[in-house]
Amino acid sequence: MNNIEINRPLRWFAALTAVATFFLLAAGGLVTSNEAGMSVPDWPNSYGYNMFLFPPSKWIGGIFYEHTHRLWASGVGLMTTILAVWLWWKDSRKWMKWLGVAAFLLVVAQGVLGGLRVVLNMDNLGAVHGVVGQSFFVLMCAIALFTTEFWRKMTTEGKLNIPASLRVLVLTATALMFFQLILGATMRAQHAGLSINTFPSAYGKLWPDTSAAAITQYNAHRMDITNENPITAFQVILQMIHRIVALTIFGVVVLCAVQAWRKLGKSDVLTKFALFWLGLIVIQIGLGAATILTNKAADVATVHLLGGALSLVTGALWCIIAFARSAERPATQTESFGAFGTLAANK
């Protein structure tokens, strides 16, 4: 019998922190989509003011996006700190205490990364900041999941083996999504607008011409008002890989949904989860197309980013649940994680 006791307010606070992190991703996405990452040149101050005392009358143009992102990030940092302390104090599971500590350390590292991106003026750090941000979101959602009644029930019920082939398939799709996230973050950090501005074709072709003459012609016809850099062949190829990976993810997630339906039955929670995931991927591909067709409108590009984050977290949680359900259930007071190992509940 499992003896996990989860504090109800703690459960809600963990969920609230995950939701706040989601909105933080939105705020961060708007910063990059509006090319506003460097609009507040100093850090941790804002135009010489203490960040929290920076007058709202000065939150103009790009400053609004960057400054509100910093404020919201500070709020999430505070919430994560409270959550870590709360978990350490109230959660009976030792590994959850350390997961809270890990979340605290990650949010601090993420804040410093964001600051260094500004102070060192490094676009590449912006890409790392984006990837770490979404990884942090996955961690916060996982923590929220581990505090739910669903998780408690699941880990106290008997073992329900999820076929290894299905688990590997979902793990593959999730890994592909993480790779896709890295690609997307790299593309955004180029600050070059759309390297291919047509969809579904790529400059009228299945695979675009990337010769120097062709790149010159593409640049000649790009008339964005934003501070775009000229595109390069590398950036064109990067977007093509992003498109191909998107289609591959779609194919793998279709397989996941079909396999889950066949092997777990249509009423199983993981089958419903897989169908939800497939729906997300379809919407996400639509958002990718919309990003191109709207010439990377800031709000559309940001929603595309959020769609990616939700898709990634759905895959990650599916994996966690599947591996936990497949884990052996020792009769002792332990909570097992299958492939993640068996950890004592440690009450």
Added chain:
Amino acid sequence: MKVFSFAFLIGVLAATSISHAADITGTITLIGTPPAEVPITPIMSDATCGPLYQETPTTHFYVVGPKGEFGDVVVSLKDANGNAIAGKSTGANAAPAVLDQKGCLYTPQILAIQTGQKLIVKNSDPCVHNVHIISQAGNAEHNDVQMPNGPDLQYTFDKPEMFLKFQCDVHKWMYAWVSLFNNPYFAISGQDGKFVIKDVPPGKYTIVADHRKLGEEKQSVEVADKDVTVNFTFHVK
């Protein structure tokens, strides 16, 4: 007396040398119809910048006259082999160049100066701008705040670079491109498409015309003691 004679000789030699320098003049023409310029719509919804305009301003990627006269093309000289002419900068003694932020736009958008030459950046607007300079060639990067009516900012750059990017992150449509040369032999074509590179020493050169959107065109040119004309034609499909 000997000293006077020597000084006179030096003067004559210098004058002779100057008289051998010639100008390279020319006209840049654009063949084809460029894409339509884009209205900078966000400028009108900006609380400070919007009231500065009656009509929505547009981008100026292609400055083209009725007969294809092509402006804002950077024309410069390289040696006969196409290598940069290095070590000839007179920038330290040249008059400062000025880049203004006016009407929430950079003016001019295309500028060329020498390495070591002072560049003064003004803010003539009633709002804050940040002058964010992003180099691809190893020049120092800057991101400096400039308050309305704040003091001018001054910069010098030590490495040659084509189209060094200046942008304002507060107003995402604001940008300028400053090209840097290690010599004084460059010009920017005017709205009439014409350019003049003055006082070019005799010799064989490669003359290069660069447009931010259409890339580079080049030709060989030989300068003797008379002015030379070199015309360029860009094509847009």
